[in-house]
Amino acid sequence: MRRSILITGASSGLGEGMAREWAAKGRDLALCARRLDRLEALRDELVERHPNIRVSIRALDVNDHEAVFRVFREFHDEFGTLDRIIVNAGAGKGGPVGTGLFEANRHTAETNFVAALAQCEAAMEILREQRQGHLVIISSMSAMRGMPRIMATYAATKAGVAALAEGLRIEMRGKPIKISTIYPGYIDTDINRKMKSRPFVVDTVTGCKALVKAIEREPDKAYVPGWPWTPIGFVMRRLPLSVLGKLS
Structure with missing residues (x-):
C-alpha cells in the first residue's frame, strides 16, 4: 500500500477531491498549492474527520521551479518517504493562437508543461533515491489529438506531459518505480466550468472516486471515468480533422 501521498494543486478541483478520497482510505497526505x-x-x-492520518501542507506556486524542488524535499524529509507523487497542478486559460492572447497561452504552456517537468524532476530525484514509488501525471482526454481554437495550447501541453510520462515509463521498466498517465474526461471543476460544451461530465466526487480507483491500480495509463472515455479515446485518435474541428 502506498501510505504517503504528495498531491500538487491540492487546494481545489481534482487535487482537493483526491485528497479527500485518500484521507478516507487512511493515507498520509502531503498537500501543496498556491492558496x-x-x-x-x-x-x-x-484531520477532524480522520484523526489517525497525517496531513502536512506547504504553499507552492509550481512556476517557481526552485520552490518545487525545495517543497518536495521538505515533504520527503518530514515523512521519511513519499510513496506516491501526483503531478496535478495545472492551468486552463488561453485562446486561439494568433488572436492576441499569447500571455494567457504562455501561462498555460509554462504551468502545464515546464512546471510539470520541474515536478517530475523533483519527484524522480526522490523516487530514484528511495528505489521505489509511484509517479502519477494527470494529463487530459484533450491530449489524444491536436485540438482547435481555445483548446489548442492546453491540449498540446497535456500531450507533452503524456509523452514525458511515457518516456519515464520506458526507462523504469523492470524497476520498482511505477509511472502512470491519467487522462480525465470532463469532471466538474473550476477549470472547465465555463466551457460551453462538457459532454459526459460527472460531478467532482464521482470523478475523483474514479481517479483514485484508477490510480490505485497503478496502470501505465487510464481514461477516467473508464466509461465512456476509454472507447472515446480510441475513437478520438482516428477521427478526421473535419470532425475534430467541431470539438471546441
Missing part, C-alpha cells in the same frame, strides 16, 4: 488558506481549511477538515 495556503484553502489548504489550511482542507487540512483541518481532513
Whole structure:
C-alpha cells in the first residue's frame, strides 16, 4: 500500500477531491498549492474527520521551479518517504493562437508543461533515491489529438506531459518505480466550468472516486471515468480533422 501521498494543486478541483478520497482510505497526505488558506481549511477538515492520518501542507506556486524542488524535499524529509507523487497542478486559460492572447497561452504552456517537468524532476530525484514509488501525471482526454481554437495550447501541453510520462515509463521498466498517465474526461471543476460544451461530465466526487480507483491500480495509463472515455479515446485518435474541428 502506498501510505504517503504528495498531491500538487491540492487546494481545489481534482487535487482537493483526491485528497479527500485518500484521507478516507487512511493515507498520509502531503498537500501543496498556491492558496495556503484553502489548504489550511482542507487540512483541518481532513484531520477532524480522520484523526489517525497525517496531513502536512506547504504553499507552492509550481512556476517557481526552485520552490518545487525545495517543497518536495521538505515533504520527503518530514515523512521519511513519499510513496506516491501526483503531478496535478495545472492551468486552463488561453485562446486561439494568433488572436492576441499569447500571455494567457504562455501561462498555460509554462504551468502545464515546464512546471510539470520541474515536478517530475523533483519527484524522480526522490523516487530514484528511495528505489521505489509511484509517479502519477494527470494529463487530459484533450491530449489524444491536436485540438482547435481555445483548446489548442492546453491540449498540446497535456500531450507533452503524456509523452514525458511515457518516456519515464520506458526507462523504469523492470524497476520498482511505477509511472502512470491519467487522462480525465470532463469532471466538474473550476477549470472547465465555463466551457460551453462538457459532454459526459460527472460531478467532482464521482470523478475523483474514479481517479483514485484508477490510480490505485497503478496502470501505465487510464481514461477516467473508464466509461465512456476509454472507447472515446480510441475513437478520438482516428477521427478526421473535419470532425475534430467541431470539438471546441
